[in-house]
Amino acid sequence: MDALNTLYPFTAIVGQSQLKLALILNVINPKLGGVLIRGEKGTAKSTAVRSLSGLVPELNVVNLPVSATEDRVVGALDIEHAIKTGEKKFEPGLLAAAHGHILYVDEINLLDDHIVDVLLDAAAMGVNTVEREGISHSHPARFLLVGTMNPEEGDLRPQLLDRFALSVEVGGERDVRERAAVIRRRLEYEQDPATFVKQYQSEQENMLRQILQARKRLDGIRITDDMLELAARIGIGLEVDGHRSDITLIKTALTLAAWHEHEAVCLEHIKHAARFVLPHRMRRQPFEETGGMEERLQAVLEPALTV
Template identity: 80%
Template sequence: MKLALILNVINPRLGGVLIRGEKGTAKSTTVRALAGLVPNLNVVNLPVSATEDRVVGALDIEHAIKTGEKKFEPGLLAAADGHILYIDEINLLDDHIVDVLLDAAAMGVNTVEREGISYSHPSRFILVGTMNPEEGDLRPQLLDRFGLSVEIGGERDVQERAQVIRRRMDYERDPGAFVKQYALEQEQMLNQILQARNRLDQVRIPDDMLELAASIGIALEVEGHRSDITLIKTAATLAAWHGQETVNPAHMQEAAYLVLPHRMRRKPFEEAGGMEQKLQGVLNSAGSVQAR
């Protein structure tokens, strides 16, 4: 979850993150913590009860007719420009609103049209949705529009789970001291993010990695080409994050686990398993070709 969020901060063109997991697993906390890490990065919350006008903004038609001037009341998409647009329980959001959000995220522009009058403004944001799968899922068409997807659960290791409790209680006892304790680690992570941003455009993507992306998409039976492109973008962002200049199969493998699970075709009642074996087969074949 942390890695998926960081990659989107490095490269906002990845297409956002869908975080699926049970209640009480720090989904919201992690998103807000990321905004606290990166300067000038805010979290704009979109409630599931939001109306379309509240999301996209509203045009004052009466004012336009009387004066001939457009009067636009900005919505949440305007407020989110350059920031994180966060939707908790996104699976409960009206499908039409989700469509509008994903279109704006893909285009980087929000356009409002009313009675033959239109208004457009920049809306480049990192879309982050969280949800509990037990409360219903998103339509497959909408799942595919999210760049990355991760699934999280409560910690099952006793020692790690105790550490979660300990840290939470330490924070509540003295928030200032707790934050100070991790200040150096936070600063180091921010520097790594900023360096990765600067390095991203210089990352080289060899032709054989493009072919590997295509091979992975075919082997895992994902529909369309969006997944292939997102896979390459994510692999390049991972290379930048790891301080490397060229995309390699290890980046592709790491990216695949973020990009492909929510896009794989499944038959009714079929579990998400099988990806590991298919992916490893493609990577092994690619390694054999490179060796020759």
């Protein structure tokens, strides 16, 4: 079996249900806008991202190292060649390689802010444009942007956080049996990757089938004005800047409805979507931890959902 076929199976990952769901939602609906995964080291962040390409054959993972230069990311124009010949000569970068695939940035909080801006602009527009000395070149750049980070090593600017559609907080398993299962499966995989992967082949195929069916359902999901107003009410109540969060909240709720095989968005979809879309956009109070932000989110959600 080749390297792609011996990737750790997505369905073999123990726990981390919200992390896996956030990735699945972005595969179902590529227009969502990516995932930011925050959590301590050794919590299957990288494993989940890489295993996604083993689950969905059309996806490859293109890694963007923290040390990457702007030319390596966006591509380079040969100005000297253009002056001499009058023809543009473009050397594609990582954004071109990631078109139609996953662009994965580990420790994205350590990446230069300017590079992050470029990534997010390309992800939002679906196009990468390089301009040098009055010469420009554009190419399609539609990709699933996934960033992982350990908050202990610093955070992203609020303006950049807002550009990620979804965010997920992950941690190590605290249940003894679940934690033991993590160890057992990893040892089995390392001992015989091919055999381990075959054990999950049926589950992998079933999940891919569900994803493809959800894609087909997505455009037909209904949403009422009441649900749109609820999203707006939540955004106002949490004092979230701008309208990006409201729109992303609705897109996520629609995608959740498609995934759960429902015909229309309901309150539970809105509530679930809010926990993906809003925490990283909320204004953090001085010395406030994640738990405090969760309480604020809960305080706003409950009254809104009983209206």
